Amino acid sequence: MAEEIRAEMVANVMSVAVHEGDSVHDGDSLVLLESMKMEIPVLTEVDGKVSTVAVRAGDVVQEGDLIAVVE
Secondary structure: OOEEEEOOOOEEEEEEOOOOOOEEOOOOEEEEEEEOOEEEEEEOOOOEEEEEEOOOOOOEEOOOOEEEEEO
């Protein structure tokens, strides 16, 4: 079953730690966001393979925007 990871707030994408096809484990960081001068790591809550990375460093995400999909 696929897990869609979505932004919880408006933020800048500082860096992307994964690529499509990468294996990830529960607790791994997918991207690093910055909002109001705070760095916020976005973590996966499942083990699986990254099937989609929907953001790049420098992007701005809105609340609810897709960040990645882990299957």
